[in-house]
Amino acid sequence: MTTIYLIRHGQASFGAKSYDQLSPNGELQAKLLGQYFNRILKEEPYVVTGSMQRHQQTAHLAVAECFSETNIITDSAWNEFNHQQVFAQYEPRFNEPHLLKQEVENQADPRAHLAKIFESAIGRWTDGDFHHEYDESWPDFKNRVETALQNLCDELAKTKPRYAVVFTSGGVISVAAGKLLELNANRTFALNWAICNASITTLRLVGNEPQLLSLNEHHFIKAEDPQLLTWI
Incomplete structure (x- = not known):
C-alpha cells in the first residue's frame, strides 16, 4: 500500500516582484522537512514536483537531506493557480505585488486583512459569471488538479512504491x-x-483510489521553532 505525501512549498517571497522563489525561512523549512523524512521514510520515495521555482527549490532542498540520489519528476499539472491574476482581477492595483503587501502591512491585523482580500478574490474567481476573465478558470484548475491526482494514483497502483512525495x-x-x-x-x-x-x-492509496489520512501536518517545524511557521 502506497502512502502519498502532498507537500506545500516552503515560504516564498510575498510582495516581491517575483513571488516564485523561497525566502531564507522557506529554505530552512524545506531542510527541516527533509530531515523529518529522513527519520520516517524507510526507503526511497517516488518524487514528483510542480514546475514552479518554489516547488523545485523545496523538493531539491528536502530530498538532499534524506535520499539525495532520488530521481525527481517534474509535472506542471501540479502547479498553483495564478494567484497574482486572481488578486488583480479583484482589485487592479494588486497587479503590483508590492502594493498588496503594503496595504496588508499597514493594517492592525495583517493576516486577517489578507485573508479577507483572499476570500473576496477567490469568491470572484470561483463565481461562474467571471470564468472568461481568467487565463485559467476555477473549473479548469479544479479539473487539472483532480486529473493530476488520479493520474498519479493510476501510476502508483502499477508501480507500487511504498512512498510517494x-x-x-x-x-x-x-x-x-x-x-x-x-x-x-x-x-x-x-x-x-x-x-x-x-x-x-497524507493520503493512503487503496487500489488506485486515494483516501485522506491527515491534513496540514507541521509538528516537525513547530517542535524545532514555532517562529518558523508561516502561512503566506
Missing part, C-alpha cells in the same frame, strides 16, 4: 483534499488558507 502548493492540496471530502469551493479554499508552508498532507 509530491511538492506543490496550497491551492492544489486544497482541491485534492476538497475532492476527497466532497467540499464546495468556499470550504475548499478555507482549507487553503490554513495550510502552512512545508506542511504535509
Whole structure:
C-alpha cells in the first residue's frame, strides 16, 4: 500500500516582484522537512514536483537531506493557480505585488486583512459569471488538479512504491483534499488558507483510489521553532 505525501512549498517571497522563489525561512523549512523524512521514510520515495521555482527549490532542498540520489519528476499539472491574476482581477492595483503587501502591512491585523482580500478574490474567481476573465478558470484548475491526482494514483497502483512525495502548493492540496471530502469551493479554499508552508498532507492509496489520512501536518517545524511557521 502506497502512502502519498502532498507537500506545500516552503515560504516564498510575498510582495516581491517575483513571488516564485523561497525566502531564507522557506529554505530552512524545506531542510527541516527533509530531515523529518529522513527519520520516517524507510526507503526511497517516488518524487514528483510542480514546475514552479518554489516547488523545485523545496523538493531539491528536502530530498538532499534524506535520499539525495532520488530521481525527481517534474509535472506542471501540479502547479498553483495564478494567484497574482486572481488578486488583480479583484482589485487592479494588486497587479503590483508590492502594493498588496503594503496595504496588508499597514493594517492592525495583517493576516486577517489578507485573508479577507483572499476570500473576496477567490469568491470572484470561483463565481461562474467571471470564468472568461481568467487565463485559467476555477473549473479548469479544479479539473487539472483532480486529473493530476488520479493520474498519479493510476501510476502508483502499477508501480507500487511504498512512498510517494509530491511538492506543490496550497491551492492544489486544497482541491485534492476538497475532492476527497466532497467540499464546495468556499470550504475548499478555507482549507487553503490554513495550510502552512512545508506542511504535509497524507493520503493512503487503496487500489488506485486515494483516501485522506491527515491534513496540514507541521509538528516537525513547530517542535524545532514555532517562529518558523508561516502561512503566506
